[in-house]
Amino acid sequence: MSKDTIVAHTISVLVANEPGILARVVGLFSGRGYNIESLTVAETNAKESQSRITIVTKGTPMIIEQIKAQLDRLVPVYRVRDLTVEGPHIERELALVKVKGVGEKRVEALRLADVFRAKVIDAKSDSFVFEVTGNTDKVQTFIGLMEALGLVDVVRTGIVAMSRGGEAL
Amino acid sequence: MTKPEESATTGADLLVKALIDEEVEVVFGYPGGAVLPIYDSLFKQNRLRHILVRHEQAAVHAAEGYARSTGKVGVVLVTSGPGATNAVTGLTDALMDSIPIVCLTGQVPTHLIGNDAFQEADTTGITRPCTKHNYLVKSVSDLARSVHEAFYVARSGRPGPVVIDLPKDVLMNKHEYVPPPKVAVTHKSYRPQIKPDPKKIEQAVEMMAAAKRPVFYAGGGVINSGPKASKLLTQLVHLTGFPVTNTLMGLGAFPASDKQFLGMLGMHGTYEANLAMHGCDVMINIGARFDDRITGNLSKFSPGSKKIHADIDPSSINKNVHVDLAIVGDATAVLEEMIKLWKARQPKVDQKALKAWWAEIETWRARNCLAYKPNKQVIKPQYALERLYHHIKDKDHYITTEVGQHQMWAAQFLKFEQPNRWMTSGGLGTMGYGFPAALGVQIAHPEALVIDVAGEASILMNIQELSTAAQYRLPVKIFVLNNHYMGMVRQWQELLHGGRYSESYSESLPDFVKVAEAFGAKGLRCEDPAKLDDTIKEMIDLKHPVIVDVIVDEKENCFPMIPSGAAHNEMLLGPEDRQSTTVSEEGMVLV
Known part of the structure; x- marks a missing residue:
């Protein structure tokens, strides 16, 4: 891989859940001109007051190294792991997809939802809200298909990711 | 109660x-x-x-x-x-x-x-x-x-x-009240790495032992690590017989009078330091961060060398320059381990190659890159600093600076034998830093001679602190090299912008002698090279805060200089050089 190739990496960051921590992480990216493709955060260990942030970012290998080193340098950061390089991992995201339509389009939307194992979590006589989970590719494809069938609204969580196997972060 | x-x-x-x-x-x-x-x-x-x-x-x-x-x-x-x-x-x-x-x-x-x-x-x-x-x-x-x-x-x-x-x-x-923890507790998430990985030290020593054209490049990390690190650096440099250069922030980490010292490197560094960096085959960076003032054009930076980088901050490593061996750790610990292993291994360095390398360095040194044209009518800023150094070198002294030409000349012409004696704003380049910094130094060292080498533009950025100096009777000396210009701005306008001196003339300057007096300090002025020594002596003898307004050559430029976008071996040595070099378009956008 050339040193100028832009690659996407999924990075897991274990942080102390304290005020301003998200601002520190996000400010680091904007201040140093790094990209954020997706970012998710929530408390994962209430007892230790720890949160886990999953960031998908893009850059040259040297930039990715910098991003990890800069994240690790933040005082409230426990650990930084690059899931993309540290062996196999799984990524999931969840989307809520609102589709409005009647007749054949409505039926087709429902049929496709079934194919994608999307759940109907709200229904009106002329609309559905689907919940679809999977990797980014699958979610993207599903949303793309809904466009022709009366897509009115989408909300996505961004990627959460974890390594395969029995090891903790 | x-x-x-x-x-x-x-x-x-x-x-x-x-x-x-x-x-x-x-x-x-x-x-x-x-x-x-x-x-x-x-x-x-x-x-x-x-x-x-x-x-x-x-x-x-x-x-x-x-x-x-x-x-x-x-x-x-x-x-x-x-x-x-x-x-x-x-x-x-x-x-x-x-x-x-x-x-x-x-x-x-x-x-x-x-x-x-x-x-x-x-x-x-x-x-x-x-x-x-x-x-x-x-x-x-x-x-x-x-x-x-x-x-x-x-x-x-x-x-x-x-x-x-x-x-x-x-x-x-x-x-x-909660007292501080008695034993050093580990922070829950923040744990800097102090001890280096022994395997890395081993690799470093092997690379150093095999070097034919080595150079040590030491920075502020050595100073921050404590005075012991400077002693260890000196020991390791002597042990190996390698040349050493310091960054602006690292001045004092290695004694300037030592023969193995090449002076400061970088944009206004010495010819010998920059060419040694350019031509070396093994570079040993201890606590420096490959700052853009040091590297010049990154794609042409030290092209033929294997690079070792020891730094306490992993994010400093591979940020600007890709290195061959990264050592995370505190400078003291790193140097200690390197010395220990070097002594144990007693490696056979290629002495013939090292001798040839030193001979080459001596030819660069012989260019005497800091030379300037003396003048009997007008005080050259370089001369003013040479004389200043002559009068203070045997005294317990500390130097601070503002930012600009005077700062670079101070770095070139004042010699630092010990760490913690040189306070300057390196990274941010903050005009107005030097005078208040000098007050802080004087508070810590009440008996020492503390001098702020300043420009007439920079000193105005925190001149109000004369009141602080007067209140606490802090006998700080402000040595103003007054050239009536924001000198470094003027120099860049001359070299890069066709001599269009846009807003860089220091118009409506105050009378610094009267300013000093108004604040209860002493003011001196010198315009005549022949009287400079007396003025400096008077300044040193005064037990007050003093401003010395040294009127210097308005048009003097700071050389050597690596123009923006240029490489270490493309440096300008003096005014004669400047016609031959045009700054690239790429260089123009750099600061």
């Missing part, structure tokens, strides 16, 4: 107690509404000395000077809102140059935070990118612990500034 719960004290008293327990002796500050409880606590004790500055920016610079000349943490106390925002430049400066600072900022009471209250600013928000870490203390029960943690964070690892934002109600509420 009434007798409430015996052990409970107000937040402000707790704070003062915590500072004393952290062995703080001096606080540089400026009062205001939000910090009145702290000032009240300070009033009731006599362990902590408070130095009243005249602008909050100066408080931080003074604390930086104090910290850098002592190795201790510098402490700042400012009020909320404008007090905190004025401190931002100093905090950024301390972050860029890795200076340990704890800055206490007042804040409006917790119930008013977010209400746009009088003198409210989002201090933790504003200072997040310009501090190593910051705290907003929302409860008095967290106060003492936060202070102890702040000192630990500021001084450990790669040092830096830490802000503690203190709402007024937190300062008034009562709680029991």
Whole structure:
């Protein structure tokens, strides 16, 4: 891989859940001109007051190294792991997809939802809200298909990711 | 005094107690509404000395000077809102140059935070990118612990500034004191790596032993690691017989008078240092960060070398320059391990190659790149500094600088034999740094000769501190190289912008002698090279703060110079060189 190739990496960051921590992480990216493709955060260990942030970012290998080193340098950061390089991992995201339509389009939307194992979590006589989970590719494809069938609204969580196997972060 | 719960004290008293327990002796500050409880606590004790500055920016610079000349943490106390925002430049400066600072900022009471209250600013928000870490203390029960943690964070690892934002109600509420932890506890998430990986040290020693054209490149990390690191660096350099160059921040880490010293490297570094960097086959970087002032054009930087980089901050490694061997660790520990292994292995260095390398270096040295044309009519700035150094070199002295041509000349012409003697704003390049920094140095070293080498433009950026100098009778000397221009701006306009001196002339300058007198300091002026020695002697003998207005050649430029976008072997040695080189378009956009 050339040193100028832009690659996407999924990075897991274990942080102390304290005020301003998200601002520190996000400010680091904007201040140093790094990209954020997706970012998710929530408390994962209430007892230790720890949160886990999953960031998908893009850059040259040297930039990715910098991003990890800069994240690790933040005082409230426990650990930084690059899931993309540290062996196999799984990524999931969840989307809520609102589709409005009647007749054949409505039926087709429902049929496709079934194919994608999307759940109907709200229904009106002329609309559905689907919940679809999977990797980014699958979610993207599903949303793309809904466009022709009366897509009115989408909300996505961004990627959460974890390594395969029995090891903790 | 009434007798409430015996052990409970107000937040402000707790704070003062915590500072004393952290062995703080001096606080540089400026009062205001939000910090009145702290000032009240300070009033009731006599362990902590408070130095009243005249602008909050100066408080931080003074604390930086104090910290850098002592190795201790510098402490700042400012009020909320404008007090905190004025401190931002100093905090950024301390972050860029890795200076340990704890800055206490007042804040409006917790119930008013977010209400746009009088003198409210989002201090933790504003200072997040310009501090190593910051705290907003929302409860008095967290106060003492936060202070102890702040000192630990500021001084450990790669040092830096830490802000503690203190709402007024937190300062008034009562709680029991929590002393600092007796044994060094590990922070839950922040754990700087001090000890280097022994395998890396082994590899480094092998690379060094195989080198034919080696060079040590040492920076501020050696100074920050403590005086021991400088001793170890000197020992290792002597042991190996390799040449060594220092960065601007590293001056003093290796004795300037030593034969193995090549001088400073970088944009205004010496010919021999830069060419040694360009031509070396093994580069050993200890505590420097491949800053753009050092590397010049990155794609042409030291093309044929294997690079070893030891740094306490992993994010400094492979940031600008890809290195072949990265060692994470504190400079003292790294150097100690390298020396130990070098001595144990007794490696056979290719002495013939090393001798040839030194011979080549000597030819570069013989170019005498710092030479300038002496003049009997007008004082050359270089001459002024040479004479200054002549008169101070046997005295216990400390030098600070402002930013610009005078700073680079000071770095070139003053020689530093020891660490912690040279205070300059390297990373941020803050005009107005030197004078308040000198005040901080003088507070820490009351008997020493402290000199701020300044320009007439820079000194005006914190001139109000003359009042501080007068109040505390701080005999700081301000040695102004007055060329009536923002000299470095003028130099760049001459070299890069066709001599269009847009706004760089120092119009309507004050009479610095009268300025000094107005503040209760002494003012001297010198325009005649023949009288310069006498003026400098008079300055040294005066037991007052002094401004010396040295009128120097207006058109003198600072050489050698690596123009923006150029490589180390494309440096300009003097005015004669400049016609032959045009700065590339790529170089023009660089600063």
